[in-house]
Amino acid sequence: MGEMANSAVEFYPKRGGGGAEANHAGDFGVTLEELRSLMELRGAEALQKIQDSFGDVERLCQRLKSSTSDGERNVLLALQDVTLIILEIAAIISLGLSFYQPPGHESEGCGNGSGGTEDEGEAEAGWIEGAAILLSVICVVLVTAFNDWSKEKQFRGLQSRIELEQRFAVVRNGNVIQIPVAEMVVGDMAQVKYGDLLPADGVLIQGNDLKIDESSLTGESDHVRKSVEKDPMLLSGTHVMEGSGRMLVTAVGVNSQTGIIFTLLGAGEGEEEKKEKKGRSKKQDGAVAMEMQPLKSAEGGEVEEREKKKANVPKKEKSVLQGKLTKLAVQIGKAGLVMSAITVIILVLYFVIETFVVEGRSWLPECTPIYVQYFVKFFIIGVTVLVVAVPEGLPLAVTISLAYSVKKMMKDNNLVRHLDACETMGNATAICSDKTGTLTTNRMTVVQSYINDQHFREIPDPSQIHHNTLEMIVNAISINCAYTSKIMPPDVEGGLPKQVGNKTECGLLGFLLDLKRDYAPVREHIPEEKLYKVYTFNSVRKSMSTVVQMPDGSFRLYSKGASEILLKKCSSILGANGETRNFKPRDRDEMVKKVIEPMACEGLRTICIAYRDLPCNPEPDWDNEAEIVTDLTCIAVVGIEDPVRPEVPEAICKCQRAGITVRMVTGDNINTARAIAANTYTKILKFKMTVFCFIIF
Structure with a gap:
């Protein structure tokens, strides 16, 4: 178990030998050997090891540069909004400069500049505007971060449910059980x-x-x-x-071939992204060199630092609506920035012209603090214009409306993680849906059968079937169904038995139980290892055949599949007394007309069960399937019901009201598909009539 436990640790490639490994250990504060020895422990020993080596789990997370929650990351993502960044800068400048007030006295030598004059009450309340902006930014960030956190929490819960539902059949303690894939x-x-x-x-x-x-x-x-x-x-x-x-x-996991490939692809994509970012940054620096000369000095360290931060904190993708609103806010902000700059320039020019040109005063050293304070006051006025121009309510309005929409859709059983997906789905005009398991319950049950020239519209009593035919049915179904398919007792007393494995095969096994026969003794007598040859089911064959060797050395082939396919390969059939009689094309056409089509028109999936005896000398060429699976003897034809889910008619009706066409895609018989569609449509009409009557009354 030790090797299994540390498989995830041992996977990562050691580039550059031990030096690279040592560098990673220095980065994280914990060595690979420490993690390896930790993962070999279990229970109380592992807990004691964590306490002795790291103190507690939180400190181990700190060493691994991890976090027990995603709150910090969501806040950083929310703070990356361009509009919020402009508001933050304006708020800090406005709040800081509000505490610097020009002197109230007038200096005869310095003149009496009239630009930007304000009364004492307005000056004392100047800090309120900056504080209000900061408070608004904090509200937007908190609402956005909480909204993203709640959506990701719901999505992680849904993802964990999906992972738990992905199960695989394994043998443990001699029993075949279904376990989650993650537990393999x-x-x-x-x-x-x-x-x-x-x-x-x-x-x-x-x-x-x-x-x-x-x-x-x-x-x-x-x-x-x-x-x-x-x-x-x-x-x-x-x-x-x-x-x-x-x-x-x-x-398993990252040690498997898929895990290795995905990890290498992830590392390669990271390197490519870094190269592309460096290339883009160099091109951008060259293009704006004339406009942004002072920023050239920051080309080296700051660009790399920004790239590292971007790599650590992935930028959240915006929807079309959010992108347009952000673009609008940025454009308004740029216009406000231009207007505020023009305002500051006009005030400065007005002050300079009035003081030094009209009044003819000179710049005296003792007047420098007074002039600087006037210039600071002009800058505050410019910042005020910028703050007024930037629509600080726009991000908050978008965030609140998004949160409300997501919660509203959650009540309709729609979990929306990204709004852009919802906007895209708004343009859908058609939905192509699978039938089995999507429109239907995928719980197969045999409800009709054709055995010994009799059409049973319900499960027959075993006494109504010839004993030779009954034994042939038991052997054919027990052996020629995957041994992973089985019927398990219900989890709750009084509930339906659980169907494990292929649902169609489970329906056939359930048919044996309804006939008061058990498939388990047959499988114990002929285990899977003794199956001589298996032609498994696929979409081309639409059938499955299994060959077993009889006690006398001869072979018997059991076959099951779509009735319209398998009946064409039958040359005989078991008659009323269990005897074998010829099955001519005329008989087949009559059987299709009187048995197969009526079953299909009732929405039943028809399965034919057949067999063939083969000699041992000479042994048949098992690779020549066409010669093996032919000249069969039909044992029975069964009709399997797969009921439509009760919620499907209402869901389809809602789609139709929204202008969406729902199409069913299936590999079943056309009559079966048509019957299920008609049955669903009938329920849709009933649903519409119920709603109509409810509206009237």
Whole structure:
């Protein structure tokens, strides 16, 4: 467990050897070895180690330059608003200069400058304006920081829920359980199947026709076949496109291939951003050299310091509305700055002309303090003009309206973290939605079946089915369903049993339980290791087939899949007395018309279950799937119900009122999709009629 515990510490690349590592240790005040030894401990020992080495968790955070809260970062982000920066500067200058008042007496030798004269009461209250501006800035910063903190807190809670809902099947203590992906550790035995996104690196222990899409790592679109003998390495971030199997987890988190790549990409992007910033700063310095000569001296250290600060505190992206309002505020502020500068220049020129030209006085040394105080008074007037021109209420109004809008949308179950996303979604005109699990509950249940030439519109009694056919159904479903799919007892007494794994397969397993048969003894008798060949389900096959070896050495193929696909491969069917009879194209067309289409029109997903016996001598060519999965014998056809979610009709109705067209995308039978859409539309009409009647009465 020690190796698993410190895997995150050992990952980071050691650039430049021990020197780089020592430099990082000096930066953070804690060495890699100390963290490694700490992460090897558990429980009370770890707590004692923290107290002995660091004092407490807070001091450890300080050494790692971390913080237990995000309040400081949010405040710094809020303070980066350009309008607030202008207000802060104006407020500080106004507040500071309000305490400097020109003398009340007049000097005959210095003259009596009339510019900027104010009474005593106005002079004493001059500090109020600067203090009021600072108070307004503080209010804006606090409201913005609190709003961002609350949104991020809600988003982190939602993100943690999503991470907990991402589960993976592993074998622990001999039992297959579903655990959160974040809890996977090195040494776990994970079960992989079609459709999985591998969360960790591992070595394949047992596989059935396993094909992996490694395009996310290699860029190659071709699927890679994995086998224990040839290529057993499975990598995180890749998709299982076909097959199933078990793998031994060997690397998780940042030690996995995906973690390594993302970390290297992050480091590379950081270097590129620094280079781009340096290039931009040099170009900007060259372009404005004539206008900003005094700033050239700050090109070296200050630019790097600003870049470091920007890297440490990422700048918050603004929405379109916020960007326009900020641009407007800056433009108004610039106009106010120009007007205030003109005001100061006019007052200074007026004072100079009146004193030194009209009255003909000269600049006497003893008059210098008096003249300087007059100039300070003129500057205060200019700052006052600037403060009046800058719309200090604009940022506060935007912040308050944003906070109100976000809270209002939260009541409608819309968590908006960035307003720009909401503005973009306001232009949406169509929503394409998946059917299974999105519009429907994704809880499959067999409600109809066609067995022994009888169409049962409810679950039949086992006595109504021939015993040979019943045993064939039990074996076909138990063996030809992924062993990760199972029915678990309900969490709450009286509740529905839990469906673990593929929901369609869980519906078939539930059908066996309804027939008072159990699939577990069959799987114990024929464990997954004894399956001779597996043709796993994929979107092209739309079927799954499993081959097992019989006691006499021959082989039996069990197959299940979409009825319109599998029935075309059937040449016989189990009749009323369990005997095998020919199944001609005419019989198939009649069955489709009388059984398949009525089931599909009721919104049921139809699954055909079939089998085939194969000789052992000569052994079939298992790679020739077309020759293997053919000439089948149909055992049964079942209709599986996936009810529409009760909240879907109302949600679709709201989308339609907003001018949004909702389209359903599914790989199911067209009649099934049409029936579900019609059922949903009927509920929408009922919902509209209910609302209409409510408005009338």
